[in-house]
Amino acid sequence: MSSTIVAMAHTADPGFVPPGIGDFKYPPIFPGTAVEWVTKPLLASVLAAVLVFVFFTVGARKRALVPGRFQFAVESTYTFIRNGVARDVIGHGFEKYVPFLVTVFAFIAVNNLFGIIPLIQFPTLARFGFPLMLAICSWLVYLGIGIRRAGFFGYFKSVMFPPGLPVFIYPLLAPIELLQVLVVRPFSLALRLTANMFAGHILLLLFTLGGTYMLTNENLVLKVLAPFSLAGAIGLTSFEAFIEVLQAYIFTLLTALYIAEAMSEEH
Amino acid sequence: MDPQKFTLAGPLVYAIAAVGPGIGIGLIFAAYVSGVARQPEANNILRPIAFLGFALVEILALIGLVFAFL
Numbered sequence: 001m002s003s004t005i006v007a008m009a010h011t012a013d014p015g016f017v018p019p020g021i022g023d024f025k026y027p028p029i030f031p032g033t034a035v036e037w038v039t040k041p042l043l044a045s046v047l048a049a050v051l052v053f054v055f056f057t058v059g060a061r062k063r064a065l066v067p068g069r070f071q072f073a074v075e076s077t078y079t080f081i082r083n084g085v086a087r088d089v090i091g092h093g094f095e096k097y098v099p100f101l102v103t104v105f106a107f108i109a110v111n112n113l114f115g116i117i118p119l120i121q122f123p124t125l126a127r128f129g130f131p132l133m134l135a136i137c138s139w140l141v142y143l144g145i146g147i148r149r150a151g152f153f154g155y156f157k158s159v160m161f162p163p164g165l166p167v168f169i170y171p172l173l174a175p176i177e178l179l180q181v182l183v184v185r186p187f188s189l190a191l192r193l194t195a196n197m198f199a200g201h202i203l204l205l206l207f208t209l210g211g212t213y214m215l216t217n218e219n220l221v222l223k224v225l226a227p228f229s230l231a232g233a234i235g236l237t238s239f240e241a242f243i244e245v246l247q248a249y250i251f252t253l254l255t256a257l258y259i260a261e262a263m264s265e266e267h
Numbered sequence: 268m269d270p271q272k273f274t275l276a277g278p279l280v281y282a283i284a285a286v287g288p289g290i291g292i293g294l295i296f297a298a299y300v301s302g303v304a305r306q307p308e309a310n311n312i313l314r315p316i317a318f319l320g321f322a323l324v325e326i327l328a329l330i331g332l333v334f335a336f337l
Binding site: 020021084088188191192195196198199246247249250253254257 | 315322
């Protein structure tokens with residue numbers, strides 16, 4: 001079922017086992033007990049939640065007019081999302097959604113960054129169920145906004161039959177728009193996050209494990225070429241850091257866009 | 268996972284899936300670069316749009332990557 005490629009298969013040793021889906025399954029930390037579902041990614045995501053909570057709570061405690069370094073860092077993160085995402089995208093009435101957007105951004109960013117932090121080194125959102133729940137939260141928020149503004153059938157009517165179009169387009173447009181709002185948006189939000197983290201983790205594993213395999217192999221050619229693989233791992237780590245924060249920003253931006261679109265349906 | 272089996276199906280699926288998004292991302296950032304080149308003050312306005320377009324296009328390639336591993 002999974003496709004694997006054996007690299008340098010002409011050597012006699014068992015060969016390099018490339019990383020695959022199996023590397024994303026973690027064993028239980030307490031096997032055989034009642035809490036058998038506790039694994040390392042679960043603890044990492046709980047740690048991320050605690051870190052985000054402590055970051056914002058401690059940062060907002062001393063409301064100094066001239067902020068110190070930590071307070072400045074917390075305020076910069078908050079105003080980045082408040083101004084850059086919420087105010088510019090949602091516009092009028094954006095203040096209600098700022099806490100949700102800031103929390104989503106910080107939580108996803110910290111969880112993603114665990115992919116490159118030593119000892120944790122697993123992007124917690126690489127398993128699909130977790131971003132699916134986050135995407136369902138966004139989905140419920142923008143559906144709730146739309147339904148509260150225009151009523152249940154009113155909202156779906158305004159989504160499926162936007163005014164000002166020729167009539168023969170509606171049978172074509174309505175199912176697509178309904179599918180888009182109900183299924184494609186949350187699913188694509190979750191899948192974007194998962195697939196990016198999955199691909200990044202596989203690449204890091206490939207370069208690091210491949211480099212170590214090449215370094216400890218008896219073949220001299222592999223030994224000489226190993227530093228290139230490890231240098232690639234270093235370069236990929238910084239690239240992954242950028243992609244991880246970018247994906248958190250994209251999730252937040254798209255959520256804000258869907259909220260803005262749900263808020264403007266009443267026009 | 269048996270390391271001895273070699274199939275080309277997975278990588279081929281991703282190779283075909285990556286063509287369209289490659290062109291798409293190139294078009295998006297070509298527009299962004301030439302927009303900023305003509306008017307450097309528009310950088311802060313165009314940057315969120317460029318990254319949003321990048322994420323929407325990249326997901327098509329990543330769906331192909333997911334199918335390559337299934």
